[in-house]
Amino acid sequence: MSADNPAGGRVAMITGASAGIGRSLAIKLARDGWQVAVCARREDALRAIAEDHPDIADRVHVYPLDVTDVAESQAVFMAVEEAVGEVDTLILNAGDYDPMPLDDFDPEIFERLMKVNFLGTVNGVGAALPPMRARGRGQVLLTASLSAYRGLPQAAPYGASKAAVLNMAESLRPALAGSGVSLRVINPGFVKTRLTEKNRFHMPQLITPEQAADAIHREIDAAGFEIIFPKRFAWTLKCLRLLPYRLYFALTQRMVQS
Ligand SMILES: NC(=O)c1ccc[n+]([C@@H]2O[C@H](COP(=O)([O-])OP(=O)(O)OC[C@H]3O[C@@H](n4cnc5c(N)ncnc54)[C@H](OP(=O)(O)O)[C@@H]3O)[C@@H](O)[C@H]2O)c1
Numbered sequence: 001m002s003a004d005n006p007a008g009g010r011v012a013m014i015t016g017a018s019a020g021i022g023r024s025l026a027i028k029l030a031r032d033g034w035q036v037a038v039c040a041r042r043e044d045a046l047r048a049i050a051e052d053h054p055d056i057a058d059r060v061h062v063y064p065l066d067v068t069d070v071a072e073s074q075a076v077f078m079a080v081e082e083a084v085g086e087v088d089t090l091i092l093n094a095g096d097y098d099p100m101p102l103d104d105f106d107p108e109i110f111e112r113l114m115k116v117n118f119l120g121t122v123n124g125v126g127a128a129l130p131p132m133r134a135r136g137r138g139q140v141l142l143t144a145s146l147s148a149y150r151g152l153p154q155a156a157p158y159g160a161s162k163a164a165v166l167n168m169a170e171s172l173r174p175a176l177a178g179s180g181v182s183l184r185v186i187n188p189g190f191v192k193t194r195l196t197e198k199n200r201f202h203m204p205q206l207i208t209p210e211q212a213a214d215a216i217h218r219e220i221d222a223a224g225f226e227i228i229f230p231k232r233f234a235w236t237l238k239c240l241r242l243l244p245y246r247l248y249f250a251l252t253q254r255m256v257q258s
Pocket residue numbers: 015016017018019020021022039040041042043045065066067068093094095096097116120143144145146187188189190191192193194195196
C-alpha cells in the first residue's frame with residue numbers, strides 16, 4: 001500500500017467507462033489489481049460494472065462526469081486523487097460518433113463531436129497535467145482513432161475531431177520530455193460498440209471491446225507514443241497516409257461511389 005494511495009495498487013481514471021472499450025478496460029485493469037475510477041454521464045451504467053463483477057467491486061470507484069464541462073472535469077480529477085489516490089494513468093476515452101454523408105451536412109454534428117471528442121479531451125488534459133507535472137510522474141492516454149490519420153468518406157465531423165486530438169498530442173508531447181509525465185495516444189481500428197452500430201458498411205478487422213482492452217493493457221506501460229490495433233489494419237492505414245493526394249482521392253472516391 002502506498003502513502004499516496006490509501007487503497008493500495010496503481011490508480012487509473014477512465015472517462016467513457018460506462019460502455020464499450022472504456023468499460024472493458026476498467027474491468028481488465030481492476031482484475032489486474034488497479035484501483036479504477038470510472039467516469040461517464042450515466043451513473044447507473046457505471047454502478048453496473050461492480051454489480052456485474054463482484055470480484056472487482058472494491059476496486060471500481062464511480063464518478064459521474066460530463067467531459068464537456070471544464071469545471072466538472074477539474075473537480076472530478078481532484079476528487080479521485082483525494083479519495084482513491086494519486087492518478088498514475090488517466091485514460092481520456094469518452095467519445096461520440098455519427099456518420100455524415102455530404103447530403104446530410106450538419107454543423108450541429110461537428111459541434112457535438114468536437115465538444116465531446118476534442119474539447120472533452122482537452123478538459124481532461126488540462127485537469128491532469130499540472131498536478132502530474134508538479135510531482136514529476138504520471139501518464140495520460142488520449143483515445144483518438146485510426147481515422148485521425150486522413151480524411152475518410154462520411155466521417156468528416158468524427159475524423160476532424162480525432163485528428164484534432166492526435167495533433168494536440170503531437171504538439172504537447174515534446175514539451176513534456178524529461179518531465180516524468182508521458183502523453184500518449186490510443187488509435188483503435190473498428191471495435192464492435194454502440195458507436196460502430198451506426199455504420200452501414202463493412203468494417204474490416206472488426207474486434208470486440210475485450211480485444212481492444214487487451215491490446216491497450218498489453219502496452220499500458222510501453223514507452224511508445226501510439227497504441228494501435230488491430231495491427232494489420234493500423235499498418236494499412238499508416239501506408240495510406242503516405243499516398244500522394246492524387247492516388248488517395250482516387251481510392252476514397254471509389255469508396256464514396258460504391
Ligand atoms: N468503436 C470503434 O470502432 C472506435 C474506433 C476508434 C476510436 N474509438 C473511440 O473509442 C472511445 C470509446 O468508444 P466506444 O467505441 O467504446 O463507444 P461507446 O461504447 O459508445 O462508449 C463511449 C463512452 O463515452 C461516454 N461519453 C459520451 N459522451 C460523454 C460525455 N459528454 N461525458 C462523459 N462521457 C461521455 C459514454 O458514456 P455515457 O453515455 O454514460 O456518458 C460511453 O461510456 C471513443 O473515444 C471512440 O471515439 C472507437
